[in-house]
Amino acid sequence: MLYAYLVILVTLYLIGLVLAKMQTWAPSVYLVCRRWWDYQLVGATVGTAVSVVGLVLVHGVVLVSASGDTVFEQHRVISDRLAQLGTVDLGVALLWWWHPVWHRWFARLGLVALVYHGGFQWTKHYYRRPHETQWQDLGEQHGLDAAMRTALGTWWPLTVSSTYYWTGTIMALALVALAVGSHRLVREGWYALFRAIHGVAAVVFLVVGLVHHWIVAVAFVGAGGLWVANVVARAKKAERGNVLALVPVAEDVVKLQVSYQGSDVAPGQYLPCSFSGSAWKDTWWSHPFSVSRIDPQRLTFYIKARGRLTRQLYEMAGDKEAWPSVQLGQPLGQVWAGLECPVVVLIAEGIGITPWLAVLQAAAASSSPATHSTYVIWTVRNTDLIAPLINETTTAHIDWQIYVTGDYQMESQVESLAIPPSCSLAPPYSHGRPHYPTLMESIRSRHPTQDVAMGLCVHDDSICANLARSKKFSHSQAVWHVYSERFDV
Template identity: 30%
Template sequence: MKYKRDYSVLQGYVASLFTVYFCMLGYIWWQRKNKPARQVLGESSVAVWRRTWQCRWRRWLGYEWQWMNTTMSLGRIICVCVLVGLNTAQLLRARRIADDNNENENDDVALALGQVQRDIYQQEMANRTGQLALVNFAVAVALSARYSILLRPFGVDKTRIWHMWFARVGSCCTLFHACYQFVRNYARQEHDLWLTLTSNTRYFTGFCMMAATVVLFAGAHPLVRMLSYRLFRYLHITAFGVMVLVSFLHHWTFALFYVAVVGVWFVDQLQQYGVGTRQARLVAMEVLSGKVLKLQVQPSYSHKNTLTPGQFVFLSLKSSRLSSWLHAHPFSVARLDACTDIKTAEDNETDQVNPFATANRSYSPYLEADSRQAVLTFYIKSIGKHTTAWHKLAQTADVSTDIPIVISKPLGRPLLDAAGRGYGDFEQVVLVAEGIGITPWISVLQYMEQQQYHVRTKELVLIWSIRDTEMLHAFADELSRLTKSIHLQYQIDIYLTRLSGIEEGHPSIRHSHIQCGRPDYASLLEDVRSRCSQIDVALGMCAHEETIRTCGNIARSAKYSHGYSQWVIHNEQFQI
């Protein structure tokens, strides 16, 4: 009896993942081909029935709840179970052990053969989990890409989630494989731990990759990312580098891993930091109230047809390529202005009409500026060590000094559904923000300002929760300028969650209502629903998970989403 090496698990799992991938591409293509047209009254009963069942499925599968500090839904659980099921099916497929035992052997021989067969079975399971771990980590590496054309239809927000789940499943498979090999070699080396881990190249490289997996798993915890984004990047880059350096010495099948690394990840990094990233010129750097930094930079690349509202870029105040790669941080683009059109607060009072907000200009899905080189505006909240250092630099440095800034090309696909609809495709738009989360919605407001004669949007509601008026002072000029030039019907509800009374002299914004306390999202969204019960509504959220979960469940309920009206949900979260 002997064990025959085979790689059918690796081949079968790769084939099944490619099948799922092409099915998802086909679904997205079909959705965009049948993109919903403008809804009209008197739709056929078949269309209403179909939309009703779509809303029911979304309500059942998309209802979210919190479990062990993680937001879960039935739909996500089913998808994760499918992923685990694919791994389990490959693990438990038909055994490939050559059984040479003779039925006429005596009991002692049969017992010995049974032990050998059990050992071979365990070895087969360990090798299969090793192959599954290899494929899962290769897919996780591929899903970490941001510019890859293979992942562009899905968007960064979706690929990031599945990057984490493939890595988690791969970690579990790695643990099983490593435990079996450790126990097996531990007995051979007479229970010497050091010899067990370093007896040959395969065991030593396996130990290094297992240690790297532990670092990746621990470093990906949300607490690490929240406390220090820089530490999160350092741990990921270091552990990933260890796996790249030693994996090929472990086994030749890691060539598949290198295909994902070189063919997808390395090309993506080259596009992002080699070709896509450029030096930028610092135009303005101003410290606002509420520990908010207003940063305006002029990138060296052309902005034409590159920036859509809601996108973000990676910024770094480092001069070298390597330092900018290590210390890059994602920030939402708040505005796009012409290089010679940077306005002060006094200019905003007189300039109330955007030159793009005319019916003579053609429709464009991008933010525009009448200049070959445009200026990007960012609002950065001082939270961690990284952003606090920027604030201190802004307080002491002179704008005229040569401060190195490296900026990537815009990232993200802020589309609301698989059909490729944006905020301008909906007659009613509701935006929910908390704190600095208003930043991506400023770009949406600017887009509505520029394209107000071309978009379908007729009414816009902004619900903004902040602790006190300091944050309001920081964004008052920006919101005032936008609201003066937007001729759509709009409403801004501002909530001060840490104050019992509104202080005198607070900034005034047109059509805004400032209140103290926390917002009652149920009543606020009900007020919107009562005015648009027969049209589709776009709901965008950039807030804490609890708020996103609450508003999302309300929008999915039968009262809001049904055959005649559907609330399409999109949220912005930086967990990259």
């Protein structure tokens, strides 16, 4: 045992030495390792790291150790194991329902595993059929392909031939509904429909799955139990806050201030907020909003009227009597970890500036700021949003670069596009869209050897998001850490 520890320690030491040398020998390898270290390992808790490594190992061992006397037998073993793994993956996705990234990735893993399993089970039948006596003649006369093609016509008798097949088919259809129903087109166009499909398909998958195989019951009763515990724990930690202010600050944008007793919110995070007044309904249907300002016992949000709830909030603003109470769930999302970076670049489109306001507040409050240069690139449609939101920040040394995309050439709009005098910082602004490659290149060339923390809250298809995710700006002397926030779930 002692030898094993020694070997591990020496190996780690040697890896460290090699990595340190990599900076000069092979900068791109060094960069990949450093990104892994910075993004994946340093920020993760020990628990998360152990879970992820454990899960990767489980997937690897289960698949690599599959063996059989024939190739067919080997595939059968893999198919069965993937069915179990896929079920567990979906169970994990269920457990992490509140975490969009993990939920999505485990659901995808489960889907891929179950597609393999289903595909194998169906082709197994068609593979065998041509070898059965009544199909052999056909096979001999017209070849295996022709026999298999004809065998395809037997799908219905196959579907109803055994409990495995009919339940498996329904489960496959439920998975298709889950995948198609959560497509971005559905989520963005009909959010309530997406939630309904997700709920119904998940229940169908689960109930039929119990008939399909007992393993589904074991996996989902376990995951379901933990899921219920998680929902209850979150509901218990949720807190009901009073609305302290609800004021319109620009066209279709409202400022919401809520009393909050918790102390666990950090810049960059968002809170699930619900306004129905019913504890039960609030547990199931909340809306995420990024916190823009964290004060003792008070949180501030800026909310853009987008759909039913947000428009209701906007319309309620004038009528104090109608102000709802707010249930605030536990804070979620990535905590901004860029305070240690010498250079900070925050990029936002429209209301996407909200998480970065809290980051700027934290930077201004820091007693020993490590950041010496802060750039904010913000694209807005109209100038009326600029003054109220910029006035929320107190840091003087911010290089604001604001782009107004509204139709400024129309005579009637010229006046409303002027920055109001109430804007204390009066930053310069340009019309049109930013040319992100040029802007980022100029920042990079100003700080060629300094690490940059970049926050992005832009539309997913924005050129800037792709550019920032590319490795273009990082090199061995300066790493660009990218933190993305997405308002599209």
